Amino acid sequence: MDWLIEQLKDQLVFSVVLSLVVFAAIMTAVAYCIYFERKISAWMQDRVGPNRVGPLGLLQPMADGAKFLLKEDIIPAFVDKPLFVLAPAFALIMGLAGFAILPWGGMVDLDGDGVVDVMCQVADPGVGLLYLLAVGGMAVYGVVVGGWANNNKFAFLAAMRATAQMLSYEIPMALVILLVVMTTGQLGLDDIARSQMGEGNLWHVCHHPVAFFIMLVTLFAETNRTPFDMAEAEQELIGGYHTEYSALKFGLFFLGEYAHMIIGSGFVIVLFLGGWHLPWVSFLQPEATSVWAMLAKMSVFATKIAAFLFLFMWVRWTLPRFRFDQLMRLSWKGLLPVCLMLFAYVTVLLYLGRQTDLMWTLGGNGVLILLVLIVAGTMGVPVSGRQGNLSTLPWEGAVRAR
Amino acid sequence: MAKITIDNQEIECRDGIPVLQAALEAGWDVPHYCYHPGLSVVASCRLCLMEMQLPHPKTREMGWAPKLFPSCQTPVKDGMVVRFDSGAVEQNQKACMEYFLLNHPLDCPVCDQAGECHLQDYSYKFGESESRMHDQKQVNPKKDIGPQTLLYSDRCVMCTRCVRFAEEVSGTEELCIVNRGGRAEIDIFPGIPLDNPMQGNVVDVCPVGALLDKDFLFKKRVWFLESGDSVCPGCSTGCAIRVDQSDNRVQRLKPRYNPGVNEWWMCDEGRFGWKYVHDVERVTRPRLRRGAEMETPAWESLGEIVRYRFEQQVDRHGAAKVAVLLSPMMACEEAWLLAKFVRELAPDATIATGFVPMVGEERCFPVGCNADDAKFVIRREKCPNGRGVELVAEHFGGSTCDFDGFVTKAGEGAFEAVWVVGGYSEEWVPKALATSLAKIEMLVVQDMFESALTGEAELVLPACAWVERDGSFVNHAGLIQPFERAINVPDGARRDGQYLFGLAGFEGLYSGARVRALMAEEMDAFREIAEAPRQPAHQH
Amino acid sequence: MIEEKDIINVDEPELTAGERLYLPQIAGGMRTTLRHMFKKKITVQYPEQKRELRTENYRGVHRLNRDEQGRVACVACFMCQTACPAHCIHIVGAESPWEDREKYPVQFDIDELRCIYCGMCEEACPVDAIELTPEYDLVGRTREEMIFDKEKLLMVFDRTKETKPRKNPKITGYSGTGCADEHTVTERGEAH
Ligand code: SF4
Ligand code: SF4
Ligand code: SF4
């Protein structure tokens, strides 16, 4: 035991062990995500959902997994074979890569000697956020390559949609992240999380509710979840980019999607919801460094993620899909201007040194919301426009086509 | 041509016909039961009554006469003005229909006539939907009146068409009316069944389901039937018929109106004579001798094989040793194609016309009349196209002969390569022919059933029944009549016309009209029909 | 020709400010789905539980009714075959062996796989011989098995006659000549 703790005191060993544990946990979680997706959709539709495999259908993921493994893996003759094989792997790898920098449990004192030994994080590069943006940007490759390799016009169309969508939503997302970076002055994820704790510090969501909301919206778009699942719109595109996939490869896409969701939620939690922190709970403060505190922090983090996943599913089984033009309009005409205004406002706050003053930050947000309401209420918000009467923003001149 | 006015519309019509006939021909739907253009007029059903303008007895002014006139009994007269669309006429039709339906059972669901029943149609169109009959219906019995016919006398509307048919057309007078008024019934005389050779027509003339054909009884509801216009192959009269089929099986034959040939009638021999079509014993596949074995060649390769083998024979023995026997069961088109093929291969080939079955005497109807007054004749020549194949043989000229000549020549060993066409429903090969043809080198037999010849043949080809083919027959009087295909050939077979078409060097699908157009270029007889096939003017 | 006065122009309803903002609607939707999560589930665990069919008019497997003497009530009129839009009924009729009946079906096949359970056959039958039963658990291993012949259809009747008695047990068939069926004449004779 002592020997083990000694070994774990080495950050490298700890990171390797942590990554293995997290990987295993995530894979299981993903499998059960699918289970819960089905359960929740069923509950929302007054059904009971999968309940035949094992008690309460809890073994359903195993059955699904076995099915994915055992089904015939068809590689159609007309596909671009190397890419066809690579794409699902790519989707999964990019989905998982982000886990490397999630701060799971802060500093840990393994042997209880009062000296912090390791950090409960696989890696903490100083530029964590940039890594995150890079990996997030790469995620689209799984879809694009898949769609291309399919050599099927529907799949290709899906890929094109996905690309356009991700590019469009990356901009508001980056701006919002920048907002956090600006107020905290940090790029490392652990540092950002830490900046929301302790005396006088609040979670960023308190200062920037609008930014948090925009982050959420872009997250849905980035993970290709309803109402932004344009890339796999079954009704229009057969199955979208995974039309030609079957068996394990199809399963990998699934895993990738859920992994992507988990990691995306993790980042929002770190950026806005204080990571593993809960106020007023003593062992969830940065000062608590015991192993038990670490485990508690990890479970809090996991719980927060679970809540987000539920939100994802809840939205998916509630909202219909956007039309593609609406989706584009939302990004470019809705989110982007709001982001820019926020950005400008925060710059001013920074200049005035009031970035942590709740009255100033919330006041600004309030004014912004009011502004949006006025514009939306009077001119019509672009997102809700029907094809027939696309109302335009005031500066575009009021051309109402009938 | 007379000009009359019906319902304010002026029409032209033939002189001397009843107004009813004129109205029907001009497209009016006038209800009628007792009138039949082929029978005498009795004007007993009173359904066809019309209003007519007559001069006022005193003022001589033209006006609608107060009473109704039977249109079936009133001949047209130039300038006549009648109407069917008045209230009085309609009221009469309604009253008559109610009367006809008083005792009529409501058993359309099990009545074979349903769907082609005039009582149904008229009651729907001219009758009332409610009956006011309170009393028990008068139920007349069902009677077995002959070997082929049932009489459901409760369904009868007493139009007496059947009685008049038996009197005037068949002349056999088996039917009569017994009892009077509401109890009147059609019946046969005790012990004398309705069994004349034309009795099937009574079922056709009966406008309701009272007379039914045992052969078709309960077989199919008529709306499931699909029809092809055909010509009866039973004798050289060439009655125009309709082949009613369903599920690719012939269900019944009905005569078509064909003025000057069979009028409205056909004989029982033809009507029931189609059973062999569905005989399981039929030859349905080509059969080729290769060494000692018989094998089934692919239809696609057949042309080449036949051509090659015939050419071999011509090379070896000369063109004069080739002969073809054209059966009078063939259509003219098929005969022409085959003769063309053989003559191209072997210009000196003999074209023989086939066996013409002759049975008994010509039978003229009404019985006892002579041939000139006959309304209908069943001929002794029991094949449809004797004249047609003769025409074809004549057209090709050169060495031709009739069947007897062919048998003699074959016996003398004049041929080495022979194509024999049969297609008869019965055994037809004379012994002498079988023995002489057994010896020759190349024998092609195209026949419907196995015979002494098919056993000896190098190549056996299925001959299809006439309902499976299309083409034209030339009847005893030289009238060319086209017939349509009604059902598909049996599995594995091909239409004779189709493979002969290919052999004669044409590509694509055979159709009678297409070949007739080709024949018309060479044969005058076919010129007119290729342009406009004969269509009966008015089908009653 | 469609007349101008018959044309009704329908405008899209104007969206209110709240609807145009979209967010309140989303919130409303989310509330609805959340509420449903905790509602009673309506799922019926099929093979173990069976649904109580609320209606006797449920259109399930066909049956061929028997008359009071236990004979097939069908008179082989082909009305059902004629009415059937799916062309799944095949009847072979013949002269009936019974005194009071003209015609009966020697063969009566329904392709239950091809049937669309529209009930037209039941509607068309003049003697109420064919009826659709509330039986819905219809399974078979082969297509042939799913073509129900006369015997099978009569068996369905025997199975279901308790729960769903024949609508009109009096009707025994269409009589032909010489075998007047009182019922047919009096009750049905009213309308042509
Ligand atoms: S049996 Fe037919 S044809 Fe003869 S009288 Fe009756 S209805 Fe007329
Ligand atoms: S229910 Fe409809 S489809 Fe089925 S057999 Fe009856 S008529 Fe045909
Ligand atoms: S409609 Fe009724 S009586 Fe007629 S064939 Fe069908 S089941 Fe039999």
Ligand code: FES
């Ligand atoms: S048709 Fe004229 S009275 Fe019968």
